[in-house]
Amino acid sequence: MPDQPRGTVTFLFTDIEGSTQLWERLPKAMKTALARHDSLLREAIETHGGHVFKTVGDAFCAAFAAAPDALEAAVEAQRAMQTEAWDADIGALRVRIALHTGTAEERDGDYFGPPLNRVTRLLAAGHGGQILLSLAARELVRDHLPSQAKLLDLGDHRLKDLYRPERVYQLNAPGLLSEFPPLKTLETKLTNLPAQPTPLIGREREVAEILNLLHREDVRLVTLTGTAGTGKTRLSLQAAADLLDEFQHGVYFVNLAPISDPDRMISTIASTLNVKESGEQPVAETLNRALHDRHMLLVLDNFEQIISAASQVGDLLAAAPRLKIMVSSREALRVRGEHNFPVPPLGLPKPGLKPTLVALSQYESVALFIQCAKAARPDFEINEDNAPAVAEICIRLDGLPLAIELAAARSRMLNPKAMLEKLSSRLKALTGGARDLPARQQTLRAAIDWSYDLLDDQEKKLFARLSVFQGGRSIAAVEAVCGPGLDLDVIDGLESLLNKSLLRQEEGLPGDDRFVMLETIHEYARERLRDSGEGEAIHLRHAEYFKAWVEQFRRELRAGANQYKRFAWLDVEYANMRTALEWSLAGAQPEPGLRIIGALWPYWWRQGQHLEWRYWVNQAEKSSDEATPVVRAGVLRAKGNMLFAFNRLSETRRVLTDALAIYRSLGDDFETGTALVELSLGSIGIAGEYEEAVEACQEGIALLRRIDAKAEIAYGLNVLGELTRAQGDNDLAQSAYEECLTVAIEIGDKLREGFQYGNLGAIAMNRGDFNLARERLKRAGSLAAELGNRWFVLDNLAYQACAIGGCGKPRRAARLLGASEALHSSFEIELQASDLPDYERWVAMVREELGEETFNALREEGSAMTLEQAVAYARNDADDE
Numbered sequence: 001m002p003d004q005p006r007g008t009v010t011f012l013f014t015d016i017e018g019s020t021q022l023w024e025r026l027p028k029a030m031k032t033a034l035a036r037h038d039s040l041l042r043e044a045i046e047t048h049g050g051h052v053f054k055t056v057g058d059a060f061c062a063a064f065a066a067a068p069d070a071l072e073a074a075v076e077a078q079r080a081m082q083t084e085a086w087d088a089d090i091g092a093l094r095v096r097i098a099l100h101t102g103t104a105e106e107r108d109g110d111y112f113g114p115p116l117n118r119v120t121r122l123l124a125a126g127h128g129g130q131i132l133l134s135l136a137a138r139e140l141v142r143d144h145l146p147s148q149a150k151l152l153d154l155g156d157h158r159l160k161d162l163y164r165p166e167r168v169y170q171l172n173a174p175g176l177l178s179e180f181p182p183l184k185t186l187e188t189k190l191t192n193l194p195a196q197p198t199p200l201i202g203r204e205r206e207v208a209e210i211l212n213l214l215h216r217e218d219v220r221l222v223t224l225t226g227t228a229g230t231g232k233t234r235l236s237l238q239a240a241a242d243l244l245d246e247f248q249h250g251v252y253f254v255n256l257a258p259i260s261d262p263d264r265m266i267s268t269i270a271s272t273l274n275v276k277e278s279g280e281q282p283v284a285e286t287l288n289r290a291l292h293d294r295h296m297l298l299v300l301d302n303f304e305q306i307i308s309a310a311s312q313v314g315d316l317l318a319a320a321p322r323l324k325i326m327v328s329s330r331e332a333l334r335v336r337g338e339h340n341f342p343v344p345p346l347g348l349p350k351p352g353l354k355p356t357l358v359a360l361s362q363y364e365s366v367a368l369f370i371q372c373a374k375a376a377r378p379d380f381e382i383n384e385d386n387a388p389a390v391a392e393i394c395i396r397l398d399g400l401p402l403a404i405e406l407a408a409a410r411s412r413m414l415n416p417k418a419m420l421e422k423l424s425s426r427l428k429a430l431t432g433g434a435r436d437l438p439a440r441q442q443t444l445r446a447a448i449d450w451s452y453d454l455l456d457d458q459e460k461k462l463f464a465r466l467s468v469f470q471g472g473r474s475i476a477a478v479e480a481v482c483g484p485g486l487d488l489d490v491i492d493g494l495e496s497l498l499n500k501s502l503l504r505q506e507e508g509l510p511g512d513d514r515f516v517m518l519e520t521i522h523e524y525a526r527e528r529l530r531d532s533g534e535g536e537a538i539h540l541r542h543a544e545y546f547k548a549w550v551e552q553f554r555r556e557l558r559a560g561a562n563q564y565k566r567f568a569w570l571d572v573e574y575a576n577m578r579t580a581l582e583w584s585l586a587g588a589q590p591e592p593g594l595r596i597i598g599a600l601w602p603y604w605w606r607q608g609q610h611l612e613w614r615y616w617v618n619q620a621e622k623s624s625d626e627a628t629p630v631v632r633a634g635v636l637r638a639k640g641n642m643l644f645a646f647n648r649l650s651e652t653r654r655v656l657t658d659a660l661a662i663y664r665s666l667g668d669d670f671e672t673g674t675a676l677v678e679l680s681l682g683s684i685g686i687a688g689e690y691e692e693a694v695e696a697c698q699e700g701i702a703l704l705r706r707i708d709a710k711a712e713i714a715y716g717l718n719v720l721g722e723l724t725r726a727q728g729d730n731d732l733a734q735s736a737y738e739e740c741l742t743v744a745i746e747i748g749d750k751l752r753e754g755f756q757y758g759n760l761g762a763i764a765m766n767r768g769d770f771n772l773a774r775e776r777l778k779r780a781g782s783l784a785a786e787l788g789n790r791w792f793v794l795d796n797l798a799y800q801a802c803a804i805g806g807c808g809k810p811r812r813a814a815r816l817l818g819a820s821e822a823l824h825s826s827f828e829i830e831l832q833a834s835d836l837p838d839y840e841r842w843v844a845m846v847r848e849e850l851g852e853e854t855f856n857a858l859r860e861e862g863s864a865m866t867l868e869q870a871v872a873y874a875r876n877d878a879d880d881e
Contacts, residue, residue: 004051004109005065010101010137011111011119012050012070014041014077015059017094017128029087034058037093040084044077053109063111067140070099071171074131075146079175082129094128101136105358112362114199114371121159122166125185129177135167149173158186158195160241165195186241190250192272193241193299200238201371202346202364203231210239210341214297214324215246219339220317223303223327226343227501227518228448229402232328233301235343240299240326247324249294257302262309269298269316284312288319295322303329304454304500310335330451330501345399345518349391360387365394365404372408380411389416396420398518448524451500458488459496464532466497467525468542471575472506472514480545481538508572536587543580543592550577554599558674560711561748563606564787570603581616590623591631598634605645606751608790611828613642633662637675644681647833652682669703670712676700677716684719685726685834693723714743714752721759725766726834734763751792754783758796761803762835765842770806777803778875785871793871794824798831800874802842810849811858811881812873817843818862819870 016022016037023030037058045052045062048069054061064070074097081095100122102115118134126132133141138151145151150172156165168185172178182188213219224232240251254272256265266284270277275290277283300313310333317323317337327333332340346364349355360366361382369390373380382390393416397403410419455463465482466473475491483490494515497503502521508514517525529535550570556562557570570577577596584593597620604613617639624635640656643649656679663671677700683693701716721736737759744752761776777800784792797820805813824830831839847855865873 004053004106005063006106008101008103009111009115010064010067010070010099010140011104011115012045012062012064012074012097012099013059013119013123014095014097015057015123017096019058022090026087026089029090033087033090033093036084037081037095040080041077041095044073044080047076048073053111067099067101067137068144070137071131071133071141071144072146074099075149075171075173075176078129078131082176096123096126096128097131098123098126098134099132099137100134101140105361107358107362113367114201117199118159118166122168125157125159125168125183127180127184130180131171131176132183133169133171135169138167138169145171146173152178154183157183160186160244184245186244189244190247191240191244191252193237193244193251193253196234196237198371198375200234201368203235203238206235206341206343207239207242210235210326211242213339213341214239214243214326219337220324221313221327221333221335221338222325222341223329223332223338224341224343225329225332225499225501227330227400227504227521228451229400229520230343230345230501231401232330232343234401236299236301236326236328240297243297247295247297249296251297251299253299253301255301256306260305262306262312265306265309265312269300284315288316291316291320291323293322294320296320296324298323298325300325300327303327303333304331304451307331307333307454331454331499334499346394346401346404348395348399351395354388357382357384357387360391363391363394365397365399366390368401368404369394369408372405373411376409376412386416389420393420396519398520400518400520403520445524448521451502452524452528454500455496455502458486459493460528461532462486462488462490462493463497463502463525464528465534465538466503466515466517467522467529468535468538468579469576470579472508472516472572474508474512474514477545477549477576478515481541484541509568512572514572539583540589540592542576543584543589543596546573546576546580547592547595549573550596550599555670555711557599557602558712559602559715559749559752561750563602563711563749563751567603567607570600581619585616585619585623590620591627594620594624594627594631594635597638598631601638601641605641606789606791608792608794608827608829610642610645610791613638614646617642629662630666633659633666633671633675636662637678640682641678644678645830647830649682649684649686649833653679656682669707670709673700673703673707673709674712674715676703677712677719680723681719684722684832685837687727690723690727694720697723710743710747711749711752714740714747714749717743718752718755718759722832722834725759725763730763730766734760737763750783751787751789754780754787754792757783758792758799761799762838765799765803765806766838768806770803774800774803774807781871781874790827790867791829793867794820794827794829795831795835797823797870797874798839802839802846804874805842805846805849809879810846811854812878813846814850814855814858815862815865816870816874817846818859819865819873821859822863822865823867823870 041060042052045060049066050062050064050070050073052060052062078095078097081093086092098119100115100119102118104111104113104115122132122134133151142151152170152172154168154170157168158165168183186193210222213222224236226232237253240253244251252272254269256268259265259268266287270283270287273290275287277286313325313327313333314335317325332338346368348365349360349363361370370382393407394404397407407419414422452460462482466478468481469477478494479490494503498505503515503517506514506516529538553566556566577600581593581596584590597616601613604610620635624632627635636655636659640652640659643652643655656675660672660675660679663675676696680693680697680700683689697716697720701713701720704712704716717736717740721733721740724736725733737756741753741756744756757776757780761773761780764773764776777796781796781800784796797816801813801816801820804816850858
């Protein structure tokens with residue numbers, strides 16, 4: 001089999017005319033005939049150097065490096081089909097063949113891009129026994145025709161892709177049929193579908209789903225909904241073009257954008273269909289009578305500004321039982337029998353990933369950018385240098401076709417990197433669309449204005465207020481932040497904005513619906529909030545809401561069975577937390593931000609977000625001097641524990657001593673007890689402070705036992721074990737860890753449970769029992785992975801590497817040590833200072849067994865592992881290698 005062609009390729013597509021009816025009538029005979037058909041076609045294609053890359057039913061899709069070879073294969077295939085002795089019941093199998101040449105992307109053995117769509121549409125225009133060529137293919141074969149063959153110019157034809165007309169040629173050659181009916185192109189159809197200046201990029205799945213809906217007998221009204229610029233009109237036109245053969249009396253496009261009076265809808269449809277008013281009879285009755293027996297599809301475009309005319313659509317469907325209607329609108333019609341089809345943005349690359357250039361160009365948004373950039377600047381090429389900027393542009397523009405087209409049009413002046421810098425304000429940057437576009441599509445702002453102007457005053461106020469949120473909004477949060485002073489039920493308002501495609505609804509955690517805005521819409525809404533004059537008041541309400549929200553479960557964030565449930569909530573709302581912190585700490589209302597930090601810091605610690613933690617503590621220090629004592633104590637605890645995480649122990653003790661003094665003065669046993677335990681952390685491994693630290697820790701545990709705060713008792717026992725293990729008292733440490741493990745299991749605190757398996761593993765290593773240590777550390781590692789706690793996972797990798805070395809597998813240990821050290825460094829997470837002496841002793845053991853050179857080579861090899869690879873490697877009990 002020849003190699004698969006790349007670059008400029010000539011595509012040869014075939015199918016059998018009328019095969020569906022033959023299969024229904026003669027399935028057994030068709031099975032035999034199809035096998036022979038496949039053999040003849042494959043032989044003709046492969047004999048002439050073609051590559052069959054796909055077969056779909058009776059259709060062949062082949063690629064050729066040279067267009068003349070493709071033409072020779074087409075001629076040989078048609079001659080073979082026309083001279084074959086077919087079953088008498090079936091008669092001759094009439095195969096149609098189309099050839100088109102273009103540049104397509106090859107991926108995983110298949111091809112993608114506009115040339116594939118073009119050759120498919122060209123094939124659909126032909127008849128059985130016919131060979132059709134596009135102009136591009138004709139130019140490459142005209143001087144290399146088979147003997148006595150001629151090309152017949154069939155003229156310009158509009159194909160079903162609605163793109164520019166295609167010059168079509170028919171090959172006539174001895175032994176082939178030469179007389180055919182007119183091509184099945186738009187010129188022969190009852191339609192007024194407008195030509196489009198560019199081919200449709202992607203959307204195969206959406207087109208197929210719309211066609212499936214409209215093929216159903218029980219579906220007569222489909223509404224394509226979506227936000228401004230999402231490509232509803234283009235998608236509806238393509239779906240309509242693909243349905244031209246399905247409707248006996250035609251497919252007609254009705255542009256409703258020029259009208260704003262709902263009473264003019266019926267007359268606009270009548271005018272489009274050339275239905276004349278009859279005397280004194282109302283135009284609605286005339287239209288109903290004209291459509292009554294018609295099998296027709298109407299495409300009603302831009303319905304949103306006459307939405308109150310929706311009931312008239314229902315009247316039309318009732319009057320004409322064979323009529324179907326497809327609507328494009330930013331708002332659903334909400335009439336009986338309507339099937340709403342939300343049009344999603346174009347497919348986007350995932351942020352942070354770096355796919356190959358070929359893979360990147362397969363994303364619909366990127367492919368559209370490339371197409372439009374080439375139209376603006378013919379020499380534009382995507383390459384390793386500009387690909388990240390192109391991907392980021394598409395991501396920032398939410399995959400909205402209109403926004404991407406407007407951005408790519410700037411390619412004549414700006415390269416992608418420069419363009420990306422200009423996109424700090426999407427609404428200012430994205431102007432200057434094609435002059436032949438409607439005014440509402442010439443700038444992104446105008447497109448969104450069109451939707452915004454459809455809102456009433458209270459909906460506009462809610463829309464602007466919603467911009468204060470980041471990353472999504474729950475109903476409860478919207479009611480608290482946006483509801484006061486609004487003469488509108490919040491749920492009704494959200495529903496209206498959803499219906500008008502200015503919001504999208506997504507599922508958050510179970511039972512928690514989230515309302516999100518595309519960033520282009522979000523930027524527009526922020527402008528409206530700023531212009532409203534109530535921005536500061538809404539931001540304060542937002543910060544106060546999230547302060548109260550996080551403080552209500554501040555104790556559960558520190559420890560306990562619900563800790564990770566609360567962490568999951570914070571994962572969902574974290575963007576709102578950051579927004580509240582940014583606004584509060586940058587302005588004249590710092591208290592909400594300071595209190596959020598005082599509650600939130602355990603999340604940063606346990607989730608391994610140490611850099612984020614340090615950043616916000618530093619920001620808080622600028623505003624905390626004037627805070628109330630209890631608020632200041634919360635910030636001090638956040639700072640003291642952060643300093644401990646970065647192994648700055650003397651500063652830890654100083655800061656937490658100040659926090660403890662405040663809590664003692666307030667007489668708060670819970671906060672005093674936990675502060676005492678945290679203070680003792682700062683003395684782990686420091687011999688001169690051991691007794692004082694143990695005394696503080698035990699005092700804290702006693703206070704917590706008095707109020708039966710079991711989650712915090714477990715934490716205190718954990719710290720007591722750390723203190724005594726660092727001092728070399730393994731027996732007392734084991735006792736503390738085991739009691740902590742019992743309490744953790746009792747209350748369902750999996751994080752604390754996992755810590756204890758790790759701690760008991762360290763005790764086992766200190767005693768030389770590396771097999772027991774390995775067993776305990778693997779159990780800890782499983783819990784760390786289950787919880788997704790990066791800090792715990794990384795520390796566990798370091799300990800597992802040491803245990804693996806002690807189990808007689810030094811080569812595996814060295815690799816895992818390299819992975820652990822590199823990952824700790826990349827995430828800027830440090831091993832606890834008190835663990836370093838034992839860790840360094842165990843590492844030295846592995847180094848000594850392997851020798852310095854081998855150890856360093858294997859450690860370097862392991863440093864290339866990703867976190868996922870390192871976790872899998874640690875779990876594997878394979879022999880040393």
